[in-house]
Amino acid sequence: ARVHSNVTSLNDVNDYSKPADLYKDKLLGGLLAAGFDEDSCLSRYQSFLYRKTAPHKPSPYLLSKLRNYEDLHRRCGPHTQSYNKMVEQLKSGHSTGSMDCQYVVWISFSGLGNRILTLASAFLYALLTNRVLLVDRGKDMDDLFCEPFPEKSWFLPLDFPLTDQFNDFNNESPQCHGNMLKKNVINTSTESLPSYLYLHLIHDYQDHDKLFFCDGDQGILGKVPWLIMKTDNYFVPSLFLIPSFEHELSKLFPEKETVFHLLGRYLFHPSNHVWGLITRYYQTYLAKADERIGIQIRIFDTGTGPFQYVIDQILACTQKEKLLPEVDTQESVVTPADNPKLKVVLMTSLNSGYYENFRNMYWEHPTVTGDVVGVYQPSHEEFQQTEKKLHNRKAWAEMYLLSLTDMLVTSSWSTFGYVAQGLGGLKPWILMKPENQTAPDPPCRRAMSMEPCFHAPPFYDCKAKKGIDTGALVPHVRHCEDMSWGLKVV
Ligand code: GDP
Numbered sequence: 432a433r434v435h436s437n438v439t440s441l442n443d444v445n446d447y448s449k450p451a452d453l454y455k456d457k458l459l460g461g462l463l464a465a466g467f468d469e470d471s472c473l474s475r476y477q478s479f480l481y482r483k484t485a486p487h488k489p490s491p492y493l494l495s496k497l498r499n500y501e502d503l504h505r506r507c508g509p510h511t512q513s514y515n516k517m518v519e520q521l522k523s524g525h526s527t528g529s530m531d532c533q534y535v536v537w538i539s540f541s542g543l544g545n546r547i548l549t550l551a552s553a554f555l556y557a558l559l560t561n562r563v564l565l566v567d568r569g570k571d572m573d574d575l576f577c578e579p580f581p582e583k584s585w586f587l588p589l590d591f592p593l594t595d596q597f598n599d600f601n602n603e604s605p606q607c608h609g610n611m612l613k614k615n616v617i618n619t620s621t622e623s624l625p626s627y628l629y630l631h632l633i634h635d636y637q638d639h640d641k642l643f644f645c646d647g648d649q650g651i652l653g654k655v656p657w658l659i660m661k662t663d664n665y666f667v668p669s670l671f672l673i674p675s676f677e678h679e680l681s682k683l684f685p686e687k688e689t690v691f692h693l694l695g696r697y698l699f700h701p702s703n704h705v706w707g708l709i710t711r712y713y714q715t716y717l718a719k720a721d722e723r724i725g726i727q728i729r730i731f732d733t734g735t736g737p738f739q740y741v742i743d744q745i746l747a748c749t750q751k752e753k754l755l756p757e758v759d760t761q762e763s764v765v766t767p768a769d770n771p772k773l774k775v776v777l778m779t780s781l782n783s784g785y786y787e788n789f790r791n792m793y794w795e796h797p798t799v800t801g802d803v804v805g806v807y808q809p810s811h812e813e814f815q816q817t818e819k820k821l822h823n824r825k826a827w828a829e830m831y832l833l834s835l836t837d838m839l840v841t842s843s844w845s846t847f848g849y850v851a852q853g854l855g856g857l858k859p860w861i862l863m864k865p866e867n868q869t870a871p872d873p874p875c876r877r878a879m880s881m882e883p884c885f886h887a888p889p890f891y892d893c894k895a896k897k898g899i900d901t902g903a904l905v906p907h908v909r910h911c912e913d914m915s916w917g918l919k920v921v
Pocket of ligand 1: 780822
């Protein structure tokens with residue numbers, strides 16, 4: 432059911448003939464736990480009105496794992512007896528071996544798209560290692576997202592003893608896992624382990640930091656109660672290459688490419704004001720369309736744009752792939768189509784030039800099919816302003832709106848686009864990266880899967896202790912379409 436078809440207003444929800452089914456739909460096939468206060472997070476219970484019924488159902492095993500996680504979070508979350516006890520151990524500096532609960536603390540770092548991907552990665556890591564995920568709220572995580580777990584918050588309490596050090600943690604910090612390995616102060620036979628380790632998983636990480644992705648090191652990490660993680664990468668593909676996680680992952684995700692899709696829908700519910708941005712925009716510009724096409728433009732070239740070669744590339748892609756109709760520049764007399772369709776393009780970009788170009792093209796000329804094309808762009812913020820609240824609210828709303836389209840065109844290398852495709856369950860057409868200001872041919876390529884790309888994966892064979900092509904080990908972890916050295920789950 433979508434707002435524009437079966438359900439025309441949210442009141443119609445009450446008219447459903449099968450309330451049980453509706454309720455199931457509302458909880459996304461059991462993915463979401465019941466029992467939240469609906470008003471505090473409208474998106475949790477309304478999102479299904481805006482999406483097609485999801486063809487990718489969560490496995491019963493994933494559902495039971497999530498319910499168990501919720502119990503764990505209830506028992507170990509902020510200010511519980513166990514949490515207080517483990518914070519005392521953290522302050523003591525040593526792991527005492529008695530571990531009521533173990534934690535992975537996610538540090539807020541990098542652009543919003545990156546943050547959403549890394550948080551999902553950290554949560555999967557928590558599920559695989561029976562840890563509790565706690566989230567550093569940074570500047571505005573609590574402004575953008577609802578609480579995903581029942582009863583206990585996912586936010587790290589403000590008085591957490593290490594928060595002041597989050598900014599300074601780097602791969603030379605004394606508590607950095609990789610740095611300790613490098614200096615040989617920690618190894619498999621180490622008897623006394625610290626109460627916490629810092630995991631440096633940022634794209635500039637070094638060989639020793641990358642040992643995080645080896646079974647042997649996971650064994651050591653398993654004995655440390657607190658892991659503090661800073662990353663800007665979707666590292667899930669490399670978790671699939673750790674033998675001790677393999678079996679569990681295949682049970683959790685029989686359909687492998689659904690990892691971010693399902694965890695994303697489970698975790699990321701826009702807060703009420705972001706939900707307002709999303710639903711008002713959807714109802715005004717997208718609801719009445721027969722077809723919605725998302726085009727996400729993210730240019731990493733220097734200079735402000737718009738660039739003609741990018742305009743040409745988008746045009747070549749959307750027409751070659753028949754996502755949008757061609758226009759008749761001969762101005763011949765238009766015979767109206769029998770049943771003209773309204774196609775709506777939702778464009779997102781920091782710049783308004785691309786949108787103006789497309790909007791004018793479809794206003795100034797008729798399409799050869801007789802269909803009409805409306806082009807809309809919610810904002811043009813000109814440059815990335817990660818520190819500003821409304822800026823990030825809009826960025827989140829735009830990623831989400833893109834995820835509500837029927838067909839999606841994304842830009843290479845952009846985590847903003849990965850979030851949209853993953854939440855939407857869409858395999859996008861990816862605009863290949865221009866070289867020397869020239870659009871490549873073909874201009875775009877259909878993605879193999881809806882999964883995000885891990886931009887900085889390790890290339891190391893933990894057993895043989897030598898370099899290896901990690902994109903050629905198993906059929907379901909491959910190199911990405913848009914970044915030849917990246918890895919993605921397919
Ligand atoms: P990435 O850099 O494309 O991988 O995506 P990130 O989301 O991590 O960082 C880019 C940031 O730039 C976003 O979070 C926004 O702050 C801003 N940004 C980039 N493209 C857009 C856009 O199309 N719309 C809006 N509103 N912001 C954007």
